[in-house]
Amino acid sequence: MLLPVPTPAAAWVQPDAGAPAMETVTIRRDPWGTPHVYGDTSYGLFYGFGYAMAEDRLYQLEMARRSGNGTVAEVLGADFVATDVATRTGTDIASIRRQMAALSAEDRAMFDGYAAGINARIAEVLAARDRLLPREFVDAGFDPQRWTAEDTALVWIGLILQRFFGGTMEVANLALLNDLVAARGERIGRQIYDQMRWRDDPRAPTIIRQPAGADEASSVPVAPKPATRATAPLRPLSSSGAVAFRAAQVALSGLAATEGMPTASNAWVLGPERTADGVAILHNGPQQGFTNPAFVAAIGLHGAGYDLTGMTPVGLLPVLFGTNGTIAWGSTVGSLDTNDSYQEQLNPADRYQYRFNGRFVAMDRRTETIRVKGEADRAVVLYATVHGPVQSWDLPNNTAYTIRRSWHGAEVETMLGWAKAAQASDWTAFMTQAARVSASITWFYADVHGNIGAAGLGALPRRPAKQDVRFPARGDGSMEWQGLLPFSANPKAYNPGAGYFASWNNKIAPGLRADGAVFGLVDRVNEITARLDGNARLTREAIWDVGNAAAHADLNIRYFRDGIGRAAAALAPDNPARQAADAVLAWDMQLTDADRDGHYDGPGVTILQAWLSAMAEAVFADDLPPAILDTLRDLGYPAPGGRTPGSVRPAPVASLLFNALRGGAAGVPQHYDFLNGASADAVVRAALEQAVGQLRHRFGADMARWLTPAAAHRFSKVNAIGVPWAAADRTAALYQNRGTADVQYVLRPGGMEMCSLMAPGQSGFVGADGRSGAHGDDQITLFERGACKPQAVGAAQLATGSATEKTLAVPRDR
Structure with a gap:
């Protein structure tokens, strides 16, 4: 099937005079519907990537795009105005455009090709809408819109970075302290608070263990110990201020509609001395919510410097969990503190001015137009200080709360670091890309030579010593960051003495202090380590069953x-x-x-x-x-x-x-x-x-x-932030506390083996007659059994015997 689509001039390197007029891109699918894309250039490869995702997940792509750019209310109505406002509040579109404009031609080709591939499929669908238009579009009464390169960046920022990597607990901590002091008095209230939100428990299990050996980094970033009393203490949080802040968080993260997800991920990586096969094995279960279809989709990319197979959230360029046949990588949400809330003192005469460096300064303001289905457009004014956007107001206490994120201005660079890590062939190259990632994430690594590694990523602020990171910083200029720490300060370890790493979003390393999770001896990672500790060499089946046991553990x-x-x-x-x-x-x-x-x-x-x-x-x-x-x-x-x-x-x-x-x-x-x-x-x-x-x-x-x-397991029809993206829920027999997807790599030299599970299935397509695609729910039985399916890794493994094949012709017209 030939789809002539013009290619932007910046999307590819000038071909030789004898080069063909078109690039041929092939999409082969395995028996479970996983698309493997074969192309010669970055533009062509990602064109095929976008096209394949649109075949499987067109409605989900549309709602991911709208979730990322804040246009959900335009097609789903007033219930999603708050979601759109929260998305736009945290998105600096001018900064994103500057970052996109600065991309190299090769990097820009990925964005342009991906968008063009999606648009090619949209054109196909609209030309045969009775047969190809997903039912959700029909039910909601709108058509898919053209995708742009900028949309891909906004999905990354609005649906991933803001929701998974952009929060803090500092305002909630302040509210808790205020309530305890009000109820029990200053001394006892603070004692109880310190036992509920402690700074550090040295007995908490850590991903990187101490004492560090020669192969294990011991530099662990910790927050400075706070001063006994700030010269000007924070103002309390009123009850109405607490409600306003909670509402802003719900709108940003979809906590109410998404039933508490996303919450976590798990991973364990074993070196050769701990496996029966004598090779490194990496297991990853990213937990980004249980949705129908899954929040992630499987993909293989072969060509233009890539030869990988893995999974990634819908609408993203980087393959967040995968292998290139030489290394495998995975991740869990990070525990490093890259975000700070600031308490801004407002001018009593003008709530849109805040005190900074001894004087009141006007907030930046911009007006956003929110289109609302069935209603008039709404003009929303958004405010920001030098620290970042205003998230909530506490007018009874004459304050506002803003958020500062160390990854602001480096969103696209962070995405590219994750994307290019897929081309690494050793730990050094992998860490070179890790250094580009500014958001807090824990990366895991294994290779066919038997090496394993883990690192806590994220740009770490250099905070003043008087700042207690559990609470908002003062916004008056007295608690400004003193730049960022170098990547060498991030905790990382390579070939640890224990022979393995394990994470269920526990503490990355001893000494860590942050505003969020209170890491202690009570930690679900113990369900993993209890099955890994000891001298036994574990079979690949036993390593997979660690996840099954953890999924059912009380x-x-x-x-x-x-x-x-x-x-x-x-x-x-x-x-x-x-x-x-x-x-x-x-x-x-066990449950x-x-x-x-x-x-x-x-x-x-x-x-x-x-x-x-x-x-x-x-x-x-x-x-x-x-x-x-x-x-x-x-x-x-x-x-x-x-x-x-x-x-x-x-x-x-x-x-x-x-x-x-x-x-x-x-x-x-x-x-x-x-x-x-x-x-x-x-x-x-x-x-x-x-x-x-x-x-x-x-x-x-x-x-x-x-x-x-016993509770059944429900795959929700809403995405990770509460936006509907499917016609109905799906269910499995028994709730399991496992990954949105689960994948295991056996890194055997000369023959990487991969086994994966991604329920309900690869496809999210539902036709106008209500019937799902062939791969809509074909992994639910695997899910119920706690089993996995073998998956091809490199280009050669799927060269023959694939279930289907499609050829696309991508013009090189400039």
Whole structure:
């Protein structure tokens, strides 16, 4: 099939006089629908990439584009105005255009080719709309729009960087501190705060372990210790200010509509000394939400300096998770602090002026027009200070909150670093590209020579010593960044002494302090490391099954199982509380439904949940304000018939409770005694007896009937920020806390092997008759079994035997 599409002049290098008038691009698909694109130039290769993605995911591409440029309300209505405003607030379109204009011809060719390939498919679809136009366009009443090179950059910024790499917890931390101090007074309120949002727990598991060996970098960036008291303390956050900030975060990240996703990713990489095959093996499960279709799509690119196979979010040029046959790479969300909120003091006479360096300065302002389906256009005025865009206002306290991101102005460079890493053949070249990435991300590496590596990426600000990174910085000029640290300051390790790396978005390295996650001994990465530690050489099947076990693990029981058993040991064997403890001890700590009766196997999880709830009330109800206590009551388990969380973490109460029970042995100093002088065993036993009494009242005396309904796994029809991008949800039998996609690479010299899982399937196409494409849900069965499918890696592996083949002709007309 020939698709003559003009090529922009800057998109390719001048061919020789004898070169053919057209470049031929071939798309071969494997039996699971994965497209492999073969082309000679960057423009042609990415033309085929864009075309193939548009074949599989045209509606998803359209909604990714609109999610990135802030035009969702134009086609879906007023419910998405706040989403569009949040997207445009954080996007500096003038900066993006400058970055795009500065691209080399070769780099620009990727953007132009990708857009042209999508547009070629759009033209095809509109010419045969009854057969090719996805149903979602028909239902919503609009057609796909032409794609531009700029759109690709905006998808990266608006849908990826802002949502996955652009947040902070600093304002929420300030709100928590304010509430605690108001309820308990300055001294006790701060003590409790420090036990809920601690600076550093040296016992927290880390991706890069210490002490560092000769092959392991020991330079770990840590936040400076704050001054005992800032010369001018931060103003408190009012209740209306807290609500406004939360609303801004929901609009930015889609937290409400997307049911708490995205939340995480996991990865483990083993060196040859830890595998039965004697080669490096990399496993990656990026967790970017469970959507229909998957947030990522599979692709192979062969030619123009690329020979890779992998997966990447829809609408992106870089293949974020993949292999080129020599190296493999993956990632998890980073824990380095590259963003700061600033508290701006407003002029009482003019809320659009803020104090900076001793005087009030006018905010920058621009007006954006938001088109709204079925309504008049809305003019929205957006404001910014020297630190960045205004995210929310707290007018009762005469303040506003802005955000500064170290990757601002380097968004395109960050994307190119990720894209070019796919061409690296060794750790040094890989790190050269890593140095270009300004957003906080943890990269993992393995190669066919048996080397493995990990690095925390992101441009690290050099902050003033008096800044406590847990809270907003003062915007008056006293807490300005002193430039950025060099990439050499980022934590990184190569061929570690442990023989492996493991991450489930835990702490990157010892000594790290940041404003977000409170890293402690309670961490779900322990579900991975518990299966990797030891001297055994693991088979590739066992390495894959680490993910299956983690996907079904109860993330709370590990930290309380022995304590429950110890507290109940003195009770008589026929005591119901002792029997409940014995049931917990007998439980395999997995959330499974082997007999398919619709309930988790055994009463263990039911007893644990009831005990955790009883402990939250018994230990914290007299110490915490009701609104804060409510956050500890939600244990985070997936609800049968309800929402499917993006990825479960240990319950919010688990870390706080674990530290309280350990007292002086905790890694976080316990200056405030939540147990009120009682022994840990006595508190655990009393809560167990209370929980058992409640369960006997609810279920009866027969413990075999104390069963919790098992939650089904739902693939949502909305994308990672809550924008609908499919006609309907899909479901699998049982919730699994696994990756949006899962992929494993066995880096055997001369024969890379790749196995992957990406449910529901490669295709998102739904025709006007409501029927899905052939590969819309063909991986759900694999998902339910925890299995993977073999996937071709290099160009040669798919040269013959592919399921389908299509040839595109791309003109080289200038």
